[in-house]
Amino acid sequence: MYFTKNNDFHHGIMFHHFHDDKIHPKSQGSISKDDFYKLIKFIGKKNILSANDYLEKFKKNKLKKNEVCFTFDDAIKGQIDVALPILEEFKIKSFFFVYTSIFEGKPDNLELFRYFRTNCFRSIDEFYNEFNKFIEEKNLEKFYKQQSSIIQLKRERHPSYSLEDIKFRLVRDILLTKNEYEKIIFNMMNEKNFSPESFHEKLYFNKKDLKNLDSLGHTIGLHSHDHHTLIEKLPYNEQKEQYKKCIYSISNILGKPVKNINTMSHPCGSYNQDTLEILKDLGIELGFKQMMFIEPEKGMKKINNSSLEIARVSHSLVMKTINK
Numbered sequence: 001m002y003f004t005k006n007n008d009f010h011h012g013i014m015f016h017h018f019h020d021d022k023i024h025p026k027s028q029g030s031i032s033k034d035d036f037y038k039l040i041k042f043i044g045k046k047n048i049l050s051a052n053d054y055l056e057k058f059k060k061n062k063l064k065k066n067e068v069c070f071t072f073d074d075a076i077k078g079q080i081d082v083a084l085p086i087l088e089e090f091k092i093k094s095f096f097f098v099y100t101s102i103f104e105g106k107p108d109n110l111e112l113f114r115y116f117r118t119n120c121f122r123s124i125d126e127f128y129n130e131f132n133k134f135i136e137e138k139n140l141e142k143f144y145k146q147q148s149s150i151i152q153l154k155r156e157r158h159p160s161y162s163l164e165d166i167k168f169r170l171v172r173d174i175l176l177t178k179n180e181y182e183k184i185i186f187n188m189m190n191e192k193n194f195s196p197e198s199f200h201e202k203l204y205f206n207k208k209d210l211k212n213l214d215s216l217g218h219t220i221g222l223h224s225h226d227h228h229t230l231i232e233k234l235p236y237n238e239q240k241e242q243y244k245k246c247i248y249s250i251s252n253i254l255g256k257p258v259k260n261i262n263t264m265s266h267p268c269g270s271y272n273q274d275t276l277e278i279l280k281d282l283g284i285e286l287g288f289k290q291m292m293f294i295e296p297e298k299g300m301k302k303i304n305n306s307s308l309e310i311a312r313v314s315h316s317l318v319m320k321t322i323n324k
């Protein structure tokens with residue numbers, strides 16, 4: 001039984017990575033075709049609404065507690081190769097939230113880096129060890145101590161992350177500048193003779209994929225342009241640029257008016273009051289978070305606090321429940 005007292009409110013199921021035996025290797029949190037079938041069965045086909053229905057019912061305040069939708073973030077190619085045929089088989093039309101720098105041939109390195117750290121090391125912890133060697137001069141213990149309350153909070157709110165996962169993300173997002181971080185990873189790639197250029201096609205959607213999803217009746221929504229990991233730290237105007245670029249790029253590729261693009265998810269769940277105002281001004285009617293918790297520090301008073309703060313649970317947590 002999927003629904004319990006902890007999730008008896010409408011929400012999204014958040015998917016990221018899929019693996020197969022061919023092009024998309026297994027990685028941290030990724031699921032296979034068979035897992036995906038299991039997950040649909042576990043949640044129950046009748047409880048999974050198509051994206052359009054979810055949006056329409058949401059606007060009329062008619063969503064029931066046991067109604068969910070499927071959402072796919074980050075325009076990751078495995079979603080097209082592994083998940084899409086199954087979505088079509090079950091006629092589950094879904095939300096696809098994409099960041100648009102990838103369609104300009106200069107994607108943010110997020111996905112590339114993830115591919116590197118999950119596929120070029122024997123384990124993720126080996127990657128963390130190697131990575132930490134590059135920042136030895138940085139007094140990490142002191143940094144973790146300063147961040148201890150954040151670490152504690154993240155442990156509660158991201159039950160699928162290990163302690164090392166959380167520490168790594170804090171170092172990446174707070175301790176290091178983006179430049180410092182990227183320099184380290186490119187150094188590590190060099191050491192492993194890993195050439196980033198050849199991975200683009202394999203990792204990301206192309207414009208044709210996006211048009212195809214749209215013509216099949218799936219819903220394409222915003223996920224910013226560059227996928228900063230902490231968009232809430234950007235000033236108002238830069239945040240606005242991020243979402244404006246994204247909405248115009250999608251509108252261009254799909255040949256659809258901007259007003260028809262009206263859904264989104266927050267990259268890494270990061271937003272503040274500026275973000276919400278910007279998204280409202282752009283006509284966004286539905287936006288998703290990446291957790292099932294109330295964040296009081298963001299001004300949330302309840303779950304699904306506003307139309308731009310709808311809860312989601314990650315597929316890897318649902319799989320954990322299934323495999324218990």
Ligand SMILES: [Zn+2]
Pocket residue numbers: 073074223227266267268
């Ligand atoms: Zn994302």
